[in-house]
Amino acid sequence: MITREDIRELAQFQFNEQEACALSFYFQPGRPQNKSHREESILAKDLVRNALREVEKNGKNGCARADLDRILDLAGSLHGNQARAKAVFASGRQNFWREFDLPPQLPGTQLFVNRRFHLKPLAVLLGAQPHLWVALVDRHKARFFDLRLDELTEREGFFRPLPHRGRSDGFGGYDGGHSQRSVNDEVLHHFKNVAEHLREAQEKGIFEKLIIGCHDSSWHDFEPHLHPYVKKRLLGHFPADVGNMTNDQAARILHESLDQRRHALVREVLSQAKSNNRGVTGLRRVLRSLELGEVQSLLIGDNYRAHAVECTACGHLDAHMVRHCPACGRSTRELEDVCDAILPIAIHRNIELFYVKDDPEFDQVGNIAALLRFRTDQSKGSRITAAS
Ligand SMILES: [Zn+2]
Numbered sequence: 001m002i003t004r005e006d007i008r009e010l011a012q013f014q015f016n017e018q019e020a021c022a023l024s025f026y027f028q029p030g031r032p033q034n035k036s037h038r039e040e041s042i043l044a045k046d047l048v049r050n051a052l053r054e055v056e057k058n059g060k061n062g063c064a065r066a067d068l069d070r071i072l073d074l075a076g077s078l079h080g081n082q083a084r085a086k087a088v089f090a091s092g093r094q095n096f097w098r099e100f101d102l103p104p105q106l107p108g109t110q111l112f113v114n115r116r117f118h119l120k121p122l123a124v125l126l127g128a129q130p131h132l133w134v135a136l137v138d139r140h141k142a143r144f145f146d147l148r149l150d151e152l153t154e155r156e157g158f159f160r161p162l163p164h165r166g167r168s169d170g171f172g173g174y175d176g177g178h179s180q181r182s183v184n185d186e187v188l189h190h191f192k193n194v195a196e197h198l199r200e201a202q203e204k205g206i207f208e209k210l211i212i213g214c215h216d217s218s219w220h221d222f223e224p225h226l227h228p229y230v231k232k233r234l235l236g237h238f239p240a241d242v243g244n245m246t247n248d249q250a251a252r253i254l255h256e257s258l259d260q261r262r263h264a265l266v267r268e269v270l271s272q273a274k275s276n277n278r279g280v281t282g283l284r285r286v287l288r289s290l291e292l293g294e295v296q297s298l299l300i301g302d303n304y305r306a307h308a309v310e311c312t313a314c315g316h317l318d319a320h321m322v323r324h325c326p327a328c329g330r331s332t333r334e335l336e337d338v339c340d341a342i343l344p345i346a347i348h349r350n351i352e353l354f355y356v357k358d359d360p361e362f363d364q365v366g367n368i369a370a371l372l373r374f375r376t377d378q379s380k381g382s383r384i385t386a387a388s
Pocket of ligand 1: 327
């Protein structure tokens, strides 16, 4: 499986050539109900053969040839009914070749030959999935899971030692009450331990976001023990049995929580942008905020594409199709899709990334927006105001 570090490596990969030497190949196995569709492996081979023909026809992208041949071989070994999707990133000239298995949730089988790796399918899978923990907590136990690409991996957990059963059990009255109190103390102690464990894990950077599964009756008692920093990382809580948690359940919860988060974020960014506060909309402003290091979360329309230019010297991105960089004066080159340049920046800088689907209001503001950590122009503005 692909790791976060793998993706960061892909995002940071530098291509200095003028030629398009970076190959990104995604293979999505076909679903059995799509019988009318062509077998995916045949489709994959066709894609590669077409790309090879293009290379020969144009006499360009010679650097991609050897990699295309190799991917053609690989495509021959893939099957439409395999359980996992596959991604290959290659740049032969720089001796770079990486193959990854992915969950079979790609938009389709695709091949890209460009100056950068095409990372959108990965970003869709992973962009909004930072190191995520699911903690299941009840009055006796706590279990912790890593959730990555819809797969749960259990980490260490712990149990509260079972209470000693004294003679007074079953008699009720004063002793029964006493025993009940000590059980409550033990539960409280257990909750404190769990909260402390989460605080330590968060401090060590073992998780970035957290989902807690806990029945409402216990949540009231447990939640006050969570450290404020841990609470900040909490995506949400849901009722769940500690003994009983499947990948599907966790993935569903994650997706629901991400959907809610995305929905709330879109509303927040739009309102922040309207009030000229911590939100910006439209490509020009988003690019500016990215360059200023202001962006905390980035929202991109699912089908968003836009032309832009990129400075060949300083990397400045500009929504205006200018021939010379406004920042350094060197020549620019055209980008067919500015997202190819934005995604690596977002991944590299750990910017939270969401794709937005079917949202008319988001569509109206240009299908790209960002929530900002701070706003440089306004902090300057307030200083001026304060000085005057
Ligand atoms: Zn420049």
